[in-house]
Amino acid sequence: MTHQSLIFTNDVADAIGSLRESMGNPSAWVLMDENVAGLVKPRIEGPALEGVRSIVVPSGDSHKNLTTLSSIWDALQKEGATRHSLLINLGGGVITDMGGFAGATFKRGMRFINVPTTLLSAVDAAVGGKTGINFNGFKNEIGAFREASAVVISTCFFDTLPREEVLSGYAEMLKHGLLSGREQYDGLMAFNPSAENADDLLPLLKESVEVKRRIVMEDPHEKGLRKALNLGHTVGHAFESLALERCRPIAHGYAVAWGCVVELVLSHMQMGFPADELRRFSSYVLEHYGAYYIGCADYPALLEYMRHDKKNDSEAINFTLLRDVGSVEVNCVCDEEKIKIAFDLYRDLMHI
Amino acid sequence: MTHQSLIFTNDVADAIGSLRESMGNPSAWVLMDENVAGLVKPRIEGPALEGVRSIVVPSGDSHKNLTTLSSIWDALQKEGATRHSLLINLGGGVITDMGGFAGATFKRGMRFINVPTTLLSAVDAAVGGKTGINFNGFKNEIGAFREASAVVISTCFFDTLPREEVLSGYAEMLKHGLLSGREQYDGLMAFNPSAENADDLLPLLKESVEVKRRIVMEDPHEKGLRKALNLGHTVGHAFESLALERCRPIAHGYAVAWGCVVELVLSHMQMGFPADELRRFSSYVLEHYGAYYIGCADYPALLEYMRHDKKNDSEAINFTLLRDVGSVEVNCVCDEEKIKIAFDLYRDLMHI
Numbered sequence: 271m272t273h274q275s276l277i278f279t280n281d282v283a284d285a286i287g288s289l290r291e292s293m294g295n296p297s298a299w300v301l302m303d304e305n306v307a308g309l310v311k312p313r314i315e316g317p318a319l320e321g322v323r324s325i326v327v328p329s330g331d332s333h334k335n336l337t338t339l340s341s342i343w344d345a346l347q348k349e350g351a352t353r354h355s356l357l358i359n360l361g362g363g364v365i366t367d368m369g370g371f372a373g374a375t376f377k378r379g380m381r382f383i384n385v386p387t388t389l390l391s392a393v394d395a396a397v398g399g400k401t402g403i404n405f406n407g408f409k410n411e412i413g414a415f416r417e418a419s420a421v422v423i424s425t426c427f428f429d430t431l432p433r434e435e436v437l438s439g440y441a442e443m444l445k446h447g448l449l450s451g452r453e454q455y456d457g458l459m460a461f462n463p464s465a466e467n468a469d470d471l472l473p474l475l476k477e478s479v480e481v482k483r484r485i486v487m488e489d490p491h492e493k494g495l496r497k498a499l500n501l502g503h504t505v506g507h508a509f510e511s512l513a514l515e516r517c518r519p520i521a522h523g524y525a526v527a528w529g530c531v532v533e534l535v536l537s538h539m540q541m542g543f544p545a546d547e548l549r550r551f552s553s554y555v556l557e558h559y560g561a562y563y564i565g566c567a568d569y570p571a572l573l574e575y576m577r578h579d580k581k582n583d584s585e586a587i588n589f590t591l592l593r594d595v596g597s598v599e600v601n602c603v604c605d606e607e608k609i610k611i612a613f614d615l616y617r618d619l620m621h622i
Numbered sequence: 623m624t625h626q627s628l629i630f631t632n633d634v635a636d637a638i639g640s641l642r643e644s645m646g647n648p649s650a651w652v653l654m655d656e657n658v659a660g661l662v663k664p665r666i667e668g669p670a671l672e673g674v675r676s677i678v679v680p681s682g683d684s685h686k687n688l689t690t691l692s693s694i695w696d697a698l699q700k701e702g703a704t705r706h707s708l709l710i711n712l713g714g715g716v717i718t719d720m721g722g723f724a725g726a727t728f729k730r731g732m733r734f735i736n737v738p739t740t741l742l743s744a745v746d747a748a749v750g751g752k753t754g755i756n757f758n759g760f761k762n763e764i765g766a767f768r769e770a771s772a773v774v775i776s777t778c779f780f781d782t783l784p785r786e787e788v789l790s791g792y793a794e795m796l797k798h799g800l801l802s803g804r805e806q807y808d809g810l811m812a813f814n815p816s817a818e819n820a821d822d823l824l825p826l827l828k829e830s831v832e833v834k835r836r837i838v839m840e841d842p843h844e845k846g847l848r849k850a851l852n853l854g855h856t857v858g859h860a861f862e863s864l865a866l867e868r869c870r871p872i873a874h875g876y877a878v879a880w881g882c883v884v885e886l887v888l889s890h891m892q893m894g895f896p897a898d899e900l901r902r903f904s905s906y907v908l909e910h911y912g913a914y915y916i917g918c919a920d921y922p923a924l925l926e927y928m929r930h931d932k933k934n935d936s937e938a939i940n941f942t943l944l945r946d947v948g949s950v951e952v953n954c955v956c957d958e959e960k961i962k963i964a965f966d967l968y969r970d971l972m973h974i
Contacts, residue, residue: 336688336692340688343757343763343764344758347757347758347760347763374766375727375754375764375765375766376763376764377763377764377765378752378753378754378762378764378765378766378767379766379767379843400730401730402727402730405695405699406696406699408699410730411695411699411728411729412695412727412728412729412730413727413729413730414726414727414730414731414766415730415731491731
């Protein structure tokens with residue numbers, strides 16, 4: 271875990287080249303989806319990728335499954351990869367998750383590096399060692415904990431992303447800011463991700479990834495502290511599930527932003543999180559993300575989704591809450607009446 | 623790794639019951655093949671296994687594949703297993719390898735214990751954390767390193783095994799004796815596994831498993847010392863492959879016993895391994911295992927198999943050799959002329 275290099279650069283080809291060299295120039299494969307193969311890969315072509323073969327898989331979360339995984343293993347095997355070879359996962363979270371799992375299991379583990387091409391995967395998926403695939407429609411049901419040997423993080427790909435994608439990733443950065451402390455948080459609140467400029471974003475992104483890395487290093491297998499990273503996710507996942515049921519899916523990061531608002535309301539009610547910070551945060555979210563509409567009639571379904579979150583040990587609903595910005599408490603149980611009141615207050619704050 | 627319990631007992635049901643209790647009585651599943659379900663499982667029925675559900679898969683190495691693995695994941699998912707549940711792998715190496723991999727990857731890792739029912743899996747497969755399945759006909763191509771939470775080792779199942787199975791497992795014990803030192807080795811040479819009595823075997827087995835555990839603890843991911851456990855396997859695997867090509871497969875342990883003879887010849891030639899020990903070992907093998915027939919015409923094929931062993935980093939053929947009983951040298955390269963001479967001497971020693 272501690273040996274992982276995090277490289278922040280806008281010369282990705284050069285970074286990959288140096289990494290390969292430091293590993294003794296192993297045979298290498300780059301895994302990507304069809305979109306990345308067309309749009310992104312050409313940007314990093316050059317001597318550093320000479321002799322590197324490509325494995326291209328279909329795009330999208332619906333292909334993050336055993337069939338695609340099996341095709342990756344198959345390609346590695348047929349083309350003679352060994353446990354000393356290198357797999358380069360170039361893409362968003364689907365690719366870093368699935369490629370990480372392929373690398374963790376091919377010949378019981380080959381080396382892999384992650385090169386996230388979306389803000390969300392840079393800030394969230396590429397670091398932390400959670401790898402896996404969906405199975406029978408359940409997300410990340412099969413997988414392993416395994417860190418990439420290195421993660422190369424660059425903002426140079428982000429201009430290929432739609433604005434919604436950038437905002438989605440930025441929500442995880444907001445979450446990291448809330449967990450980390452006032453300084454980082456204030457920096458994020460002062461930034462407008464929609465008018466984003468890659469050069470200005472890089473230092474914020476670097477701070478943000480470091481938050482995750484620190485937490486994961488202390489608790490790689492999510493026995494305690496790592497649950498801090500679930501801030502906003504208990505409610506966020508329920509919003510995502512409800513949206514999916516309504517056949518109008520929402521982006522993960524948006525759900526997290528709205529989930530954070532509800533969970534900060536709970537933090538205020540249960541842990542004394544300051545009311546002015548709650549208002550400041552919810553205004554920021556409303557301004558940049560808009561509001562996710564819920565009515566009283568949705569509360570039972572939302573509670574039901576939360577009870578079945580795989581992070582729960584039992585029927586009780588578990589939250590990560592804050593006493594203040596940077597002061598975190600994991601494993602907080604809130605009763606259903608309180609959660610309903612928090613939904614009411616969320617609707618007030620969101621002008622619903 | 624250090625937290626793994628190794629339990630030697632002939633009251634397996636009681637041991638499983640205590641383990642479950644120490645884990646807080648999690649929901650549990652027992653994985654086994656059809657043979658074990660019919661012959662072995664009834665022996666451990668009782669209160670300790672109450673409420674434990676069964677997952678039964680087809681028998682044999684040909685079913686150690688993605689289809690069977692997927693059916694295990696499927697059963698766990700459909701029956702509501704969580705990452706806190708327990709999987710009990712009851713069987714030979716196929717079951718402990720495949721069940722270990724299922725456990726290592728279901729929800730990114732649930733707890734599992736191994737209860738080996740064959741001597742070979744007790745002494746070799748159940749301890750050491752190598753899990754996996756075959757893929758596209760390549761053995762153990764996909765897998766992970768992951769130790770069982772506990773291994774319950776008993777000789778009480780072995781009377782269900784054919785004599786050939788017991789001898790096959792005993793060959794790995796001989797290998798451990800060669801690696802460990804004179805005392806353990808002499809004990810093994812003085813024992814007749816064919817006239818085997820389960821009670822007499824248990825102390826020898828315990829010593830033998832401890833050898834593997836010590837080596838694995840020092841080098842879990844096979845970066846150096848663990849390669850010691852490959853003694854006899856470079857040649858043994860080539861014998862197995864040749865036998866398979868001839869459509870007359872041989873038991874793994876037999877191949878290891880014969881492979882050890884060739885590799886002790888190499889040890890004698892290259893490292894000064896004592897000639898009288900070589901003769902003593904080869905006589906023991908000839909008496910209990912007979913000889914595997916090879917002629918000069920087979921040498922090129924055997925060399926070719928050895929060059930393609932997945933443990934090789936390059937084209938050179940790698941061996942673990944001994945200076946003496948208990949004095950081990952890993953990463954020894956032997957040239958092909960020397961290997962051919964060793965095959966000649968093997969044929970002399972085996973009266974071929």
